[in-house]
Amino acid sequence: MPTTARKVSSERNTRKRRAIPHVVAVMTLASVLLALVTHLSFSKTKEIKKMKISLLSRDYGREGMGANVRSSTREYDEKTSGRGGHVAVYITGQARSLDRTICSLRRNVFAPLVQQGYALTIFVVGEDDADDAYKYASYLGPDALPKGVTLGSIVTKSRPEAPRSCVEAVQYANFRWYDSGGSGSSSKNGVYTEEVLSQLRYRQDVDIARREYETRHRVTFEWIVNPRPDNVFVNPIPILSELNSARLYVPSWGHGYDSRSLSEDKRRVGINNRFSFGGREVMGKYNELYGVLCGGSEAGGKKLSIRAREDLDAVFTRMPARMNFEQLVHWYLRTVVRVQTEHIPGEFLFFRLRKGPAPRTLPLEHPGHRPALVSFLRFKFRLETEAKRWDVWRNACMLVWECDGSEAVRQGMEAIARAQTTRRQFTMIALRRMFPDWSFARNVGMPGGSWDGFGDLA
Numbered sequence: 058m059p060t061t062a063r064k065v066s067s068e069r070n071t072r073k074r075r076a077i078p079h080v081v082a083v084m085t086l087a088s089v090l091l092a093l094v095t096h097l098s099f100s101k102t103k104e105i106k107k108m109k110i111s112l113l114s115r116d117y118g119r120e121g122m123g124a125n126v127r128s129s130t131r132e133y134d135e136k137t138s139g140r141g142g143h144v145a146v147y148i149t150g151q152a153r154s155l156d157r158t159i160c161s162l163r164r165n166v167f168a169p170l171v172q173q174g175y176a177l178t179i180f181v182v183g184e185d186d187a188d189d190a191y192k193y194a195s196y197l198g199p200d201a202l203p204k205g206v207t208l209g210s211i212v213t214k215s216r217p218e219a220p221r222s223c224v225e226a227v228q229y230a231n232f233r234w235y236d237s238g239g240s241g242s243s244s245k246n247g248v249y250t251e252e253v254l255s256q257l258r259y260r261q262d263v264d265i266a267r268r269e270y271e272t273r274h275r276v277t278f279e280w281i282v283n284p285r286p287d288n289v290f291v292n293p294i295p296i297l298s299e300l301n302s303a304r305l306y307v308p309s310w311g312h313g314y315d316s317r318s319l320s321e322d323k324r325r326v327g328i329n330n331r332f333s334f335g336g337r338e339v340m341g342k343y344n345e346l347y348g349v350l351c352g353g354s355e356a357g358g359k360k361l362s363i364r365a366r367e368d369l370d371a372v373f374t375r376m377p378a379r380m381n382f383e384q385l386v387h388w389y390l391r392t393v394v395r396v397q398t399e400h401i402p403g404e405f406l407f408f409r410l411r412k413g414p415a416p417r418t419l420p421l422e423h424p425g426h427r428p429a430l431v432s433f434l435r436f437k438f439r440l441e442t443e444a445k446r447w448d449v450w451r452n453a454c455m456l457v458w459e460c461d462g463s464e465a466v467r468q469g470m471e472a473i474a475r476a477q478t479t480r481r482q483f484t485m486i487a488l489r490r491m492f493p494d495w496s497f498a499r500n501v502g503m504p505g506g507s508w509d510g511f512g513d514l515a
Contacts, residue, residue, distance in 0.1 A: 144175040144297070145209070145267050145278040145337075147344075148286055149259035151184045152192040153412035155286045159196045161407075161456040163203060165290040166282065171205035173296055178209040178270070178278070182263040183286075185213040189412070209270045212262070219254040223351035227254065233322070233379040253382060257347035264344040281340035283333045288407045289420050289453045294334070295402055302336030305343055305390065308407075309400035310430055313383030320379070327383025328390070328398060332407060342394040346386070349393060406430050408453045415461045420453045447477060 146166070170177055179202065181193050190213045195201060199208045228247050231240055238246035260283070271277060280297050284290070300306065311329035318324050333343065380388060390396045408420035408430075422430055424446040431446045451473055458465040 141174045142176070142279040143276055144170055144177050144280045144282060146177055146179050147260070147263045147267070147281065147283045148179065148181045148193070148197065149183060149263050150256060150286060151186055152189045152286055153186070154410045154418075155189070155192045155196055157415060157418075157457050157460045158287060158289050158410055160460040161288070161290040161453070162284060162286075164456065165293045166284055167203060167206055169293040170282070170297070171203070173298065175205075175280070175297070177206040179206065179211075180209040180263050180266050180270070181211040181213075182259045182266060183211070183213045184259075185215050210266050212266065216255050217258040217262075219251065219258065219347075219351050224251055224254065227350055230376050231378050232385065233381050254347065254351065257350070260344040261347040264341060268341075278337050280334060281337055283340065283343075285331050287410055288331060289410050289457055290405075290407045291449055291453050291456070292403070292405045294405065297334075300402070301399075303339065303397070305333060305335040305339045305396050305398045306401045307333050307398055308405065310406075310432070311383070312387075313381050322377060322379040322384075325377065325380065325384045326387060327381060327385075328387040330383060330386045331409070332405075339396050342396050343390065345394070346389050349389065406449055408450070410457060415465065420450060420457065422450070424450045 167177060179197050181197055183190060183193050193211050193213060197208065197211065202208060225242070227250050228242050232246060232250065232253075234246050234249045234253065238244055238249065241247050267278065267281070280302060282294070308329040308331070311331070313327035313329070314325055315323045334340070335343070375392070377384075377388065387398075390398060408422050410420055411418060424443065429446060431442060431449055454469055454473065455466065458469040
């Protein structure tokens, strides 16, 4: 019996000795997982802390979005001191997302111009949309404007309808508003023609309102700035006194063309028409495009002489086929009114923002968007380019969420930190080893993809 007991005890000790490596392995694995979770949590916390610091840094200003003047450096103050003059700001179209873009408009358009010494006057010709038209008075009315900014006029109206003859003439020109929009009056491209003409009519009308204001108040505007109400502006507008008011300044990206296309029409370089500024003369010509396409008093423009009508018909005859909106604008400026354009100097980026449930709706051109706002050609390394794209897009998100409130900012910072973490992990593991298709991998890891980390903002 003692011999049997010793045998059982020996077998039990043997099993214990054999189990020790398994226990050690499990404990080691648990330690590794704990360290990994701690590291990810620390990285996330560090990322959020970094964003908070950025939110209060020079780029945003420590006084918050309510500040009338953007915080600046001594060099900026020296360049803008002693300047003066009048600047007109045109706001046209629908006010669908103005309540979420107004923060960036105040910070990166209004405030820098006031700081440069200019007196700003706002002119609005917007669509009388029952759901959103009130936002113009709420955010651009006299009681809502910061110091140094006054209201010229706010006019809201039903969407203007161009004369049928003009619509048919433009449709006949066979524009390519959408790549796959088809042709003919009933196609997507044909239907969108009326939308394009209404946008151009708003721009003509707001320019007329500015001219009437100049006559009535005996003031002359040196510069005219034309931002859209659905833009989220990331960078401040340049110092105007250092630029030439005889030129039209437009973004250096978003030109709406494909240099590799087999179609000559698609290879034509266009102009990003979502933001522009210039002197009163060139901006006046820029906003006359509606009159060129639909000239005549019945179209809301000046009555054309027979010779002018013949010239207009000649314009349609010379017009290249299958141009998109950006290419139409460039062709008009270069061929018809002969206005010299120049890219906005420095870095001036903005994103579109559609109307949607706050704070879920994000700036559309996410860091993986093509064509990219931040070009790879500007940086030596791809990783540097990707980091820059994330930084620019994140700043745009912050400006939108700042309008939504502090809780949206908090949720947004956490979501972006998660998205950046998953993007880095996905890039390092899946992108390089599993998925050679970069476009597929990018869209999975970027905002809007399956791992974007923004699910809790829905």
